[in-house]
Amino acid sequence: MSVALITGSSGLIGSECVEYFAALGMDIAGIDNDMRKTFFGEEGSTEWNRKRLEAGLGHKFIHHTADIRDEAEIDRIFGTYGNNISLIIHTAAQPSHDWAAKDPQLDFGVNAVGTLNLLEAMRKHCPEAVFIFTSTNKVYGDTPNRLPLTELPQRWEIEPGHLYAEGISETMSVDQTMHSLFGASKLAADLLVQEYGRYFQMKTACFRCGVLTGFRQAGVELHGFINYLVKCAATGKPYTIFGYKGKQVRDVIHSADIAAVFHAFFAQPRRGGEVYNLGGGRDSNVSILEAIELAEKIAGRPMKVTYSESNRQGDHIWYVSDLGKFKSHYPGWKMKRSVADIMEEIHDQNKDHWQES
Template structure:
């Protein structure tokens, strides 16, 4: 039986990958130390996801290891010798990074290096999939001429009608410290492919989302927005008139792509992995969609200051990823994503009231 090692296994993407590949017959090992609860408090706690994996996956093995623990990571991969590695563990908030710069860099950059070197030494044939981020592009996408529409911004330059391609530059821009630490990891993953010949890819995610996301204000756009709506909590909109646009991809479709890559791995590749233009929405549009599902008006406060390095409009150009892996496509449309998140939060609130 093939062995899959997933870091950040209790998070949104990590847990989805664990469950997906368990159903494909893989033996699943997960690394997670619930650091999200330290970052975001009890609202970010992921222990329930860990318990779900232990309950639903036969033989699931949880490893309580911090990716910063170099000897621990080396020893684990030496003993396990996994057939593939999916690295989703991260400090995920570009706002929080500014207050914890050492933790942010050590987790995102150094933690990734620890895993790569352990892979090179003990599992060099194992494909290595790294969950990067569109924040590696910094605010370069904001340099593209924009058109302001009634409820959103969009690219005025027809060269970007398909979205942001992988050829977009990643330097000479403002990233946030989070974006900078993820750039360091992204480049190192590429280099271990290019220099050492490992089968590596960086997935530069758009808005990764789904019903299992423990969304909080500093991370988890759609999940947190839906939660605020259902609770009647005030949602804070930071700048750009609430017309900033994101492309949204369900965690299931992320796992499906990883399956395609592991079946035919390539070396030192980068892919923009998001929902594409069809799965875009602005914050204002998201308010309307969730209100139509819950029959509750969105309560929000507008703050005339955008987040540092934030994108005005971002959606992924999926042409490269589809060219390399033509069997992969988006299966979860935006409406389905919203419906699943609303149902998940509604169910949690109902259970908490019992």
């Protein structure tokens, strides 16, 4: 029996990985206590997704309602499966840099201490397993905002010929920058994952992600940019742009493409704490103004948009991931979905549900 233990298993990336690796024949142990509801209210709850997974996968999926901050409970769950655990995908998190400032101790407890509990449980019970961590591009703080950018009609864009013209690589410094408290807690976790890989020669990897999305995301204003924007377009709910003239750029990647990335690393893991930037890269990126235009076209109606001059602290003006390192290690992986594909899927799969609610 080969077990994949997945934290945040009811969330967007977690649930995608549950179904992906179950389809490969693995048994799945999911850990999720619906903290997203605590962070974002009823609209952010993932309970519906847990029920869907349990109904669809039956005995292949065992759900554990546990808090990753609870060291004893995490140790107990790992002990239940022991060396049968061959893969750990850690997606559980407090995911919003806006929310983190409300309760820094809870944010750090979930993001940093929870990650440490998982790494220690792995070292004790299944040290030869593969550990995959969904980190964030916020570990680079606001350093990307120092890049030479040019203002275009609908977006900011980096100057041609710059070191990062094809996207920001793992060489960017994480020092001397404002991370936001969320970025700081995720960076602490990121460094722990690297260190367990290097110090103990374990098979760990940090994926520093841009905008992760898909039609099953419970998008809210503070987290889930693309999903929430499309929801506003479909329902007529007002949408607020925060700063940078709405020309800030994000790269966007679908949850199914991410699951395939994780599979590639799991199939050919590397020891020593690898770090990869992961997002849509140059093939899949969009500004807020461009996304609004796309969403209006898809929904067939104009959006109600307001603008606030106050950008979010530490928010990136332009962030596009350089996927070169991962692609050089795993040349067989190819991204299959563009921003337009993703937004159309989000709209088509959710429009009826959104109208009912």
